[in-house]
Every structure is written in structure tokens, then in C-alpha cells.
Amino acid sequence: MMTAAGSVIFEERKSQIHRKGEKPFDMNCNRESLAGAVSQRACVFCGSRVVLYPIADALHLVHGPIGCAAYTWDIRGALSSGPALHRMSFSTDLQERDIIFGGEEKLYRALIELIDRHRPRAAFVYSTCIVGIIGDDLEAVCRRVSAEKDGIPVLPVQSEGFKGNKREGYSAACKAMFRLVGTGGTEGISPLSVNILGDFNLAGELWIVREYLARIGVETVANITGDGRVEDIMRAHGAALNLVQCSGATMELAQMMKESYGVPFLRVSYFGVEDMAQALYDVAAFFKDRDREIVGRTRALVKDELLKLYPALQEFKKDLCGKKAAIYVGGAFKAFSLVKAFRLLGMKVVLVGSQTGTDQDYRELHEITDRGTIIVDDSNPLELSSFLKEKECDVFVGGVKERPIAYKLGVGFCDHNHERKQPLEGFVGMLNFAKEIHSSVMSPVWRFVPRRKARN
Amino acid sequence: MEPLPYVSTTNACKLCGPLGACLAFRGVEGAVPMLHGSQGCATYMRRYIISHFREPMDIASSALGEKHAVYGGGANLKQGLKNVMTKFGARLIGIATTCLTETIGEDVPMIVEEFRREIRRKGGEEPPAFVSVRTPSYSGTHMEGFHGAVRAVVEQLAGEGHAARMLNLLPGFLSPEDLRHLKEILAAFRCAATILPDISMTLDGPALDDYPKIPGGGTPIEDIWRMGGAGATFELGRTLHGDPQSTGKLLKERFEVALHSMGVPIGLRETDTFFGALEQLTGMERSPRFAMERGRLVDSYVDAHKYLFGKRAVVYGEEDLAVGLTAFLAEVGITPVLCATGGRSGRFRSAVEQVTADILPEAPAVGEGMDFRQIEEQAEILSPDIMIGHSKGYSIARKLGIPLVRVGFPIHDRFGGQRTLHVGYRGTQSLLDRIVNGLIEGNQNNSPVGYGYM
Ligand code: SF4
Numbered sequence: 070m071m072t073a074a075g076s077v078i079f080e081e082r083k084s085q086i087h088r089k090g091e092k093p094f095d096m097n098c099n100r101e102s103l104a105g106a107v108s109q110r111a112c113v114f115c116g117s118r119v120v121l122y123p124i125a126d127a128l129h130l131v132h133g134p135i136g137c138a139a140y141t142w143d144i145r146g147a148l149s150s151g152p153a154l155h156r157m158s159f160s161t162d163l164q165e166r167d168i169i170f171g172g173e174e175k176l177y178r179a180l181i182e183l184i185d186r187h188r189p190r191a192a193f194v195y196s197t198c199i200v201g202i203i204g205d206d207l208e209a210v211c212r213r214v215s216a217e218k219d220g221i222p223v224l225p226v227q228s229e230g231f232k233g234n235k236r237e238g239y240s241a242a243c244k245a246m247f248r249l250v251g252t253g254g255t256e257g258i259s260p261l262s263v264n265i266l267g268d269f270n271l272a273g274e275l276w277i278v279r280e281y282l283a284r285i286g287v288e289t290v291a292n293i294t295g296d297g298r299v300e301d302i303m304r305a306h307g308a309a310l311n312l313v314q315c316s317g318a319t320m321e322l323a324q325m326m327k328e329s330y331g332v333p334f335l336r337v338s339y340f341g342v343e344d345m346a347q348a349l350y351d352v353a354a355f356f357k358d359r360d361r362e363i364v365g366r367t368r369a370l371v372k373d374e375l376l377k378l379y380p381a382l383q384e385f386k387k388d389l390c391g392k393k394a395a396i397y398v399g400g401a402f403k404a405f406s407l408v409k410a411f412r413l414l415g416m417k418v419v420l421v422g423s424q425t426g427t428d429q430d431y432r433e434l435h436e437i438t439d440r441g442t443i444i445v446d447d448s449n450p451l452e453l454s455s456f457l458k459e460k461e462c463d464v465f466v467g468g469v470k471e472r473p474i475a476y477k478l479g480v481g482f483c484d485h486n487h488e489r490k491q492p493l494e495g496f497v498g499m500l501n502f503a504k505e506i507h508s509s510v511m512s513p514v515w516r517f518v519p520r521r522k523a524r525n
Numbered sequence: 526m527e528p529l530p531y532v533s534t535t536n537a538c539k540l541c542g543p544l545g546a547c548l549a550f551r552g553v554e555g556a557v558p559m560l561h562g563s564q565g566c567a568t569y570m571r572r573y574i575i576s577h578f579r580e581p582m583d584i585a586s587s588a589l590g591e592k593h594a595v596y597g598g599g600a601n602l603k604q605g606l607k608n609v610m611t612k613f614g615a616r617l618i619g620i621a622t623t624c625l626t627e628t629i630g631e632d633v634p635m636i637v638e639e640f641r642r643e644i645r646r647k648g649g650e651e652p653p654a655f656v657s658v659r660t661p662s663y664s665g666t667h668m669e670g671f672h673g674a675v676r677a678v679v680e681q682l683a684g685e686g687h688a689a690r691m692l693n694l695l696p697g698f699l700s701p702e703d704l705r706h707l708k709e710i711l712a713a714f715r716c717a718a719t720i721l722p723d724i725s726m727t728l729d730g731p732a733l734d735d736y737p738k739i740p741g742g743g744t745p746i747e748d749i750w751r752m753g754g755a756g757a758t759f760e761l762g763r764t765l766h767g768d769p770q771s772t773g774k775l776l777k778e779r780f781e782v783a784l785h786s787m788g789v790p791i792g793l794r795e796t797d798t799f800f801g802a803l804e805q806l807t808g809m810e811r812s813p814r815f816a817m818e819r820g821r822l823v824d825s826y827v828d829a830h831k832y833l834f835g836k837r838a839v840v841y842g843e844e845d846l847a848v849g850l851t852a853f854l855a856e857v858g859i860t861p862v863l864c865a866t867g868g869r870s871g872r873f874r875s876a877v878e879q880v881t882a883d884i885l886p887e888a889p890a891v892g893e894g895m896d897f898r899q900i901e902e903q904a905e906i907l908s909p910d911i912m913i914g915h916s917k918g919y920s921i922a923r924k925l926g927i928p929l930v931r932v933g934f935p936i937h938d939r940f941g942g943q944r945t946l947h948v949g950y951r952g953t954q955s956l957l958d959r960i961v962n963g964l965i966e967g968n969q970n971n972s973p974v975g976y977g978y979m
């Protein structure tokens with residue numbers, strides 16, 4: 070593998086990179102980050118925070134020193150249609166004496182204070198690295214506060230950062246939420262009903278999906294967790310079906326709900342035309358015995374939307390045909406959808422990666438990509454930049470940490486992470502995506518950047 | 526005014542120690558910052574810093590996992606150092622501890638020393654410089670982390686040196702644009718200075734051909750070696766004055782370099798002090814260019830006074846910046862009704878008093894260790910006309926319906942935070958213009974008439 074990237078890739082990490090067509094697929098993933106490698110990854114706490122964050126009527130208290138809470142203050146684009154408690158950053162801001170004598174008392178007092186002040190429907194208490202070390206008993210404090218405050222759910226989230234990567238955080242979040250599920254009444258729920266799992270309502274995306282579902286006659290019981298409400302989650306077990314997007318984040322909850330309450334689940338994605346349509350068709354197929362017309366209604370909806378969308382897309386496609394894209398996003402399912410979305414725009418995907426993919430995910434990615442595509446797991450700026458150069462990309466899709474890598478090299482960039490303020494889901498989202506990719510690729514500024522000048 | 530004694534913190538007006546340390550290390554040539562702790566801290570800080578500077582910010586981590594938290598992270602730290610050396614070609618690795626490693630009691634200097642010996646034993650290339658600093662965030666904010674890292678660099682690297690530069694300038698945490706302006710001023714005085722740290726290029730660089738492993742610029746390590754031989758040290762930031770841990774004090778005690786402590790040069794008087802000190806040090810008069818800038822500034826103070834007199838401002842953010850802003854506001858007739866910071870140096874109040882004593886009838890209310898909930902509660906009582914501070918005060922300004930003039934760090938909801946000029950006559954000029962315009966725009970928006978001539 071003698072490539073420009075050869076010199077910057079860590080020996081220990083070579084097995085986390087695969088070039089399609091060079092040799093049979095075999096790739097390592099879900100390992101700990103390598104020390105000193107400047108990983109793009111985060112921690113367990115981050116994973117929990119991402120998943121639970123959009124539950125808007127809950128209190129989210131970070132038990133730990135200030136940084137962990139400060140860096141996660143309102144950094145995501147998750148919208149709420151009502152309360153917005155999630156946009157505040159609450160912390161116990163542990164000080165030296167708490168570290169020495171233990172932080173339980175401070176946590177207790179902070180919880181009481183905040184619950185009295187904000188009257189939330191539930192409280193999530195996140196433990197951070199240091200709490201794991203000093204050994205505060207979160208469970209006990211939460212139980213005590215819950216008992217004193219009329220039984221309001223106070224849920225410990227075991228998210229000590231060092232206990233693994235983001236995936237463990239997802240799991241901790243699911244475990245915390247699962248304690249809520251099944252505690253509410255389920256009367257009045259339609260037989261044609263779903264929970265939406267793994268959507269975070271960035272820029273209001275979830276509302277788009279809910280609207281499609283409503284149009285085909287399906288009720289949404291709980292949004293987990295975008296625009297989330299505690300009460301909805303408590304009665305979520307009454308829904309007929311769980312729709313799981315962002316499988317890494319909420320699959321575990323879906324599985325637990327299946328085992329305990331017999332709620333089946335479907336894996337879906339709302340990104341791109343194909344996947345959005347497929348998601349709706351799958352829902353329709355699931356309910357077709359209960360409602361004979363649902364399939365017809367769904368077809369009509371998709372047709373309707375496509376008739377609006379296609380002419381607009383053709384315009385963008387003219388310019389974008391043959392351009393090259395790189396993808397490095399958090400979830401594997403999102404990566405699949407993006408590969409297809411780029412294809413729809415006539416573009417070639419030359420790099421695709423996910424920070425949290427499983428072996429199965431990477432196999433699927435391997436299936437759907439073209440020969441020569443680079444597939445990566447955990448990566449760092451040096452590697453990513455060498456891939457971008459080698460493949461002469463026109464646009465890079467990633468999160469905020471990836472942006473300066475693209476820009477320094479004179480490559481267009483599209484933020485497809487939790488900070489986006491533009492809805493990219495659904496049919497209308499595809500149009501937004503096309504627009505954004507078009508404006509990133511076609512901007513005249515690339516003529517003036519040193520690296521691209523040399524190329525032209 | 527004492528902030529209300531809450532147990533919990535809501536929307537903190539501070540960040541944690543290692544973030545400050547990473548920013549300071551980033552200002553040394555060829556340096557890579559590295560955190561000894563778990564992966565998450567480094568990733569969060571990178572993201573936070575990148576959003577402000579819109580520049581690459583690589584922070585390595587020893588990426589500790591559960592077993593290291595129990596058995597110690599020495600081996601990971603060494604492996605991390607090795608990887609940073611070989612892949613990034615660092616000339617200096619600045620290691621900051623995190624809450625985790627401080628709590629488990631990691632002895633970083635010892636691990637680093639061991640590592641250095643191991644490399645030497647194996648022969649081969651001379652290892653880079655290693656500088657380590659302790660930055661548990663449960664005992665200090667990002668500013669303690671920043672100053673701690675600057676001090677660690679000097680403590681662990683500086684020597685006497687012969688071809689000494691004339692001046693050591695310890696600017697504190699300023700914007701890249703501020704540092705460029707300070708350099709321009711120094712150049713006009715033909716004053717050779719070591720500026721530590723210098724993020725003017727490393728966190729605001731040009732478009733490039735290639736992704737730099739380490740961005741160009743930063744304080745040359747050779748210059749740091751010779752800091753002990755300089756003629757004088759200028760240390761900017763009034764709360765550092767009287768700090769037993771100040772780097773300027775260290776240089777004075779260890780190498781007898783004369784120390785001039787002064788405020789951040791914002792506003793007329795603080796900038797005059799800075800220019801005055803330079804004139805004295807170099808024996809040169811300021812060039813006509815700066816005399817003209819000063820003259821224009823005074824002229825605009827006059828032009829602006831009716832827009833400003835008696836207006837009430839809430840100022841918040843890092844202590845030294847907030848003190849500088851307060852000094853300036855007092856000069857133009859604005860009443861700072863609250864000077865707030867999340868820091869707890871214990872010297873903020875007296876610094877605010879120093880810069881307002883001869884000009885305001887009474888000292889402004891001062892809040893140390895405040896969070897944004899407390900600032901909001903006070904602001905609601907004080908009904909200010911304007912807020913001056915970083916982006917995180919936006920929700921309060923929005924609620925109160927008053928303009929927010931964005932200064933300092935972080936600027937996450939506007940463009941060009943790294944190019945904001947705060948210091949010197951010119952920086953003061955731009956602050957003045959922005960404040961006046963902010964107030965005019967506020968009046969215009971609220972006026973039923975829609976005057977187009979204000
Ligand atoms: S653990 Fe400490 S160092 Fe890490 S982010 Fe939290 S406050 Fe900062």
C-alpha cells in the first residue's frame with residue numbers, strides 16, 4: 070500500500086483502513102483510540118449526552134468538573150416545540166474539596182435546587198470520568214432525591230468518559246431511558262402507531278418525518294429523543310412499532326423494548342430519496358394488514374414529493390455530475406444514505422468512514438461502494454487530509470472538527486453533524502442537501518486557494 | 526455584589542484548565558499540545574476551539590481507558606508521546622493533565638523523565654522538549670490553565686542566553702489580530718521581543734497547499750531559551766499583578782529580568798501606559814503614526830460622548846480582558862454596572878477598582894465565580910443598555926432586547942473572532958465604533974419613526 074497517505078498512517082491503525090478492491094474485506098473497528106493519534110472521537114459521556122440531550126422537559130445535570138458541561142452547552146441544533154430545558158448547561162462544577170471528600174452531598178443539593186427551580190418532568194444525572202474515580206454513588210443519590218421530590222424520575226446515566234467510546238455512552242443512555250419506558254399509561258394509542266427512535270430533530274427534521282407519517286395515517290407516540298418529552302417515553306411501549314434511525318444510538322433501547330414489551334422494530338434512514346421512501350414503504354408494509362389503504366397512500370405521498378423534487382434536483386445534477394465526495398460521519402447508517410444521496414446527484418464517493426461503525430456496518434459499506442473507495446474507522450486529521458488530497462475531493466461531509474481540514478486544503482465542506490441548522494432529512498431535506506453541496510462545490514473561491522490552483 | 530450562593534452551576538462563564546493550556550502551548554513554534562487523560566476532553570476542547578478560530582487545532586490525548594484509570598496511565602502517555610514525536614515531528618510537546626489524571630495522582634514529570642531516558646538509551650534522535658503542567662479544572666478556570674502553561678514553558682525551558690532579546694512580552698490570552706498589532710507596535714519601536722505565547726499565525730494561518738502537521742508561527746523555542754537574558758518583561762493583565770505564580774515574577778526571581786506589570790492595553794490610559802513603558806525601554810518616541818491614532822481616538826471619544834454618557838453596561842468574561850474593557854468604558858462615560866467573571870483569582874475586584882477609581886464616582890459591582898444564570902439575574906435588576914463580552918451572553922442580551930458587542934473568546938455566533946482587534950489605540954477605536962453603532966442600531970430598531978439619520 071504505497072500511497073501518499075502511507076507515511077502518516079499509524080502502524081497500529083493500518084487495519085482500521087481498507088481500500089476496496091485491493092484485497093478481500095477485512096477491517097478492524099470498535100477499538101480504543103490510539104494514544105497520541107489525535108482521534109476525531111469523543112467519550113462515553115459524549116455519547117450519552119448526544120442521545121439524551123433533546124429530551125426537552127428533562128433536567129440534564131452533569132456531575133463533574135466544569136469542562137464536560139461547558140463544552141456541551143447548547144452546541145446542538147435539536148429543536149423543541151415546547152419547553153427548552155435541554156438547552157441549558159447544568160453542572161455540579163466539582164471543586165477540590167468535593168474531590169477529596171466526595172461529591173454526593175453537592176450532587177444532592179444541586180439536584181434539589183434545580184428541581185425546585187425548574188420543575189422538570191425527570192432528571193438525568195450524568196457521571197463523568199472523575200466521578201467514576203471518586204466513586205460517588207449516583208444511584209443512591211438519585212433514589213433519595215426522587216423519593217423526596219414526589220417520585221419524579223431521577224435517572225443516573227453511567228457515562229464515565231474513560232469507560233470506552235461513544236458507543237458505550239449510547240448504551241448508558243438507552244439503559245437510563247428504558248427505566249422510563251413502561252411507566253405511563255397507553256390508553257388511546259392508535260393501532261397504527263410508531264415511536265421514532267434515533268432522530269434528534271436537528272433543525273426540525275423530525276417534524277418533517279412526523280408529517281409524512283401522519284399523511285399515511287400513522288400516529289407517532291414518542292420521539293426518542295428529538296423534541297422528546299418524558300411522558301411520551303413513559304408510554305412508548307404502547308406503540309405498535311419502533312422505527313430506529315441512527316442504530317448505534319438507540320438500537321439497544323429498541324431491542325430492550327422488543328424483549329420486554331414485544332414491540333418490533335425496523336431500521337430506517339430518512340436521508341436521501343431512496344432511504345426516505347423505503348422507510349415509508351416499510352412502515353406501510355408493516356401496517357398493511359391493519360389498514361388496506363396505507364400502501365396506496367404511501368405510494369401517492371412518495372410520488373407527490375418526487376414530482377416536486379426531481380426537476381429541482383436535475384438543475385443541481387448538471388453541475389455536480391462526476392464531482393468527488395468524501396464522507397466521515399458519526400454513524401454508519403448515515404454513511405450508507407449519504408453514499409446513495411451522492412449517487413443520485415451523479416457524484417462519486419471516494420472516501421467513506423464512520424467513527425463508530427461495527428464490522429457488519431463496514432461490510433455493508435464495502436458492498437455499496439465503488440472500487441478504489443477508501444473505507445476508514447477511527448481516523449485523525451493527518452490521515453483524513455492525506456486521503457482528501459490523494460483522491461482530489463471536491464467536497465467533504467463531516468462534523469465541525471473536520472471542517473478546518475477541508476478548508477485548509479481548499480476543499481468544500483458540508484456539516485452533516487449535530488450542529489447543523491438546516492434540515493437534511495426527508496424529500497425536502499434532500500433538496501437542501503443538494504443545494505448545500507452545490508453551493509459548496511461550485512463556489513468560485515476554490516479558484517484562488519493554493520492547492521487547487523496548482524491542480525487546474 | 527456577591528453572587529447568590531447557588532450549589533449548582535448553570536451556563537458557566539468559564540472553561541476548564543487544560544483548554545487554556547492547549548491554547549498557550551499552541552502559541553509555541555513546533556509545539557503539539559497533548560492531554561493526559563481520556564479521549565473525550567481533548568475532542569471537546571478541539572471542537573470548541575475550532576468553532577472560534579476556524580482553524581485546525583490538533584490536540585493529542587493519551588486516551589486513557591478504564592484499566593489505565595485503575596492501574597495508571599504512564600504507558601499510554603509514553604506511547605502517545607512517541608506517536609506525536611514520530612507522526613507530527615513536534616519540537617515541543619506540551620502536556621497538560623486533566624481532572625482524571627490529577628485525581629488518580631499521575632506523576633507526569635516523572636513519567637516524562639523516564640521516557641526521555643528510555644529514548645536516550647536507545648540512541649537515535651534527540652527527543653523534543655517536553656513541558657508539563659498541572660491543570661485540574663476543579664481548581665481553576667481555563668485562564669489558570671493558560672497562565673500555568675506559559676509559566677511551565679518558561680520554568681522548564683528558559684535560560685540566560687547571550688544574544689538576549691530586549692523584551693519579553695507576556696500578552697496573556699489575546700486574539701491573533703491583537704498579537705499582530707502588538708508586533709507592529711514593537712517593530713515601530715525597533716524592539717526585538719519574545720512574545721509568549723504567540724498564536725498570531727498558529728491559530729489564524731493562510732490557506733495552504735497541504736494540511737500542516739503543525740501550523741507555522743509561534744514563539745521560537747530558541748527565543749524562549751534566552752528569555753532569562755532579556756532587558757525587561759512586560760506582563761499584561763492586571764490580575765496577574767500580585768500573583769505569586771506570575772511568569773513575569775518567575776523571570777525576575779530566577780534571572781533578575783526587570784518586571785513591568787500593566788493592564789491589557791485597552792482604552793486610552795492603559796494603552797498610554799503600554800506605549801510609555803515602550804518609550805522608556807527603547808529610549809525612542811512613538812512614531813507619528815501612533816500619535817495620530819491616539820489623536821483620532823480622542824477625537825472620536827468627543828464625537829461619541831453623547832451616545833455613550835450614562836449608558837449602563839454589563840461586562841463579562843476573562844478577568845484581565847474584562848478589566849481592560851472596564852477601564853475603557855469608564856473613560857467614555859459608560860457606567861459598567863456589573864463586571865462579571867467565572868474566574869476566582871481573588872484579584873479581579875481590586876483590579877476593577879484600580880482602573881475606575883479616578884474616573885467613576887463609585888466602583889462598579891463586581892462578581893467573581895459567576896455563571897450566566899447569576900449574571901442574568903443581576904442584569905434583570907440592573908437594566909443595562911448594552912452587554913460586552915463573548916458569544917455566550919447572547920441569550921441574555923436577546924432576552925433583555927439590548928445589543929451585545931462580541932469580544933474575547935469564544936465567538937461562536939459571529940464571523941472573525943480571531944481577527945477581532947481589542948488592544949492599542951486602534952483596537953480601542955474599533956471597540957468604540959462597534960459600541961456606538963450597537964447602541965445606535967438598538968435605538969433605530971426600537972424607534973417607531975425609523976430615522977435614517979441618527
Ligand atoms: S474532565 Fe476536567 S479536563 Fe476534562 S473536560 Fe471535564 S473539566 Fe475539562
Ligand code: SF4
Nearest residue numbers: 114137198230565566
Ligand atoms: S472524557 Fe471524561 S472528563 Fe473528558 S469530557 Fe468525557 S466525561 Fe468529561
